[in-house]
Amino acid sequence: MAFRPLHDRILVRRIEADEKTAGGIIIPDTAKEKPQEGEVIAVGPGSRDESGKLTPLDVKAGDRILFGKWSGTEIKLNGEDLLIMKESDVMGVIENVAAVKKAA
Secondary structure, X not given: OOOOOOOOEEEEEEOOOOOEOOOOOXXXXXXXXXXXXXXXXXXXOOEEOOOOOEEOOOOOOXXXXXXXXXXXXXXXXXXXXXXXEEHHHEEEEXXXXXXXXXXX
């Protein structure tokens, strides 16, 4: 089953955080917070401005994004937990994942 978001909405898969801290402490599932990082799976066509012109979205499928803690609506699609959110809920796109992890 294919899913296509409407207007300025995007479909996001959460990217799970590491289960260990830098010091090697394992974090149990009950103490973990939901990750605020995800991968865009599908995007809508965009929103319309007041003149009716279609404005495309800045994010595209495959982008890694950061979003707010309480952003989006959780859904289950084909047995997988996903999020649907508006593009305005996205705080930013992570450009180069390898460079970010190396710097940290």
